[in-house]
Amino acid sequence: MKRFFYYFIWSIAIIFIVYAGLQLQQLLSEKAASEFEPRPLWIYIVIFPIIIGLLLRTPKFMLERKESRIGGFDWSKFLAVGVPAFIVLALSILPLLPIENLIFSDEIYVQINTLLFSSTTAQTIAGLVFGYTLLDSFKSEERGFQESTSDLFNAVMKFTPKG
Template sequence: MKRFLFYFVSTVVIGFVFYLGLNYQVRLQEESAANFNMKLFILFTTAFPIFIGGLLRLPKLIMEIGEEKHWTFDWIKAGAIGIPALYVALVPMISIAFGVNLLFAKELWLLGDSTLSTSAGIVFGYILLDSVKK
């Protein structure tokens, strides 16, 4: 029962943070459309999925903290999954600074949808905390 309540409260908190973040994103989108300054909006839409991915892994990490084991970091998982996911998640933000001359930047922009970069951000946030092992 204690574990159920822990996961239930974690789900409610993550859902609430997700709701607040989406509301803030809508306000940023409206403000950036009015001011023609998309930098803050793109920064938020890049960072928020990474934060949400970390939040999704956080309850399991909290449960692992209580174990009496040695801390390690899975560099192979972080490098093989995390680095490419981080690159795909950061392409919209990096493209503003350096243009679309980056590797696969044109292809990602031609997709015209933020689903891929959002998914990659969530994957990176999750993998980052999942690579920390006890």
Template sequence: MKRFLLYLTYIILMIVVIKGGLSIQMHLLEEVAVLKVESILYLMYSSIFSIIIGVLFGIPRLITKIRSAQKFTFDWIKFIAIGIPTVYLATVPYLYFTAIGSYLPYASRIYHEFGNFTPTIFGIIFGYVLLDSFIKK
């Protein structure tokens, strides 16, 4: 019963965070459309919010790892092989409009050819991989 309540609390927390985050994101999108303000704030929020969602997905697995009595290490290979490319793909729409945007490889192509959901998906993957890279040995 205790485990059930923990999972129920976790899923309620996920729903609240996702619902609240999406409402903020929609508000920012409306401001971009109506007020013709810079979309960089919306793009930055979208990137960060998707990473936060990925971190929330990774919390149960991290808690399971914390409960074991082994020593923590960091899986650099997983982080470099999966984490770095996914954080790049998650943040490239935002970075495209910064001073370094013209120097980033494939930034223009990624920004123009991939849809809005691609950075979101890669942000979620990065957030999960970030926590999953902590391992116990």
């Protein structure tokens, strides 16, 4: 029962933070529209899902840390899952910086702009995955290789149609 209340309180906290975050995003959206300055909104759109991803993994991470089961960092998981997600996030902010024409040709810039700025789906998914993977990459001493795979990955694989 104690564990139920622990997770329930975390769920309520996450719901509250998501609600407050969406309210802040709405304010930033209105400000961006009125001042014609999209940078603060897009930076927020990139950072907020990372925070939510961290929050989703925090309850289990804290339990593992409390039980002193954290015994290192799984670099292979972080490099294979976290870094590509971070690259998507970095590419989302890159066009907003004044150096975009120095790094990419106009053709590549237009493709990145169309892909990443047509909606916020890519930033949301990449941010959630990066935040969750960041905390999930801390290894638990008693978990083996098969058991140390990300819970998020296992959940996605469970609902992926087999063909």
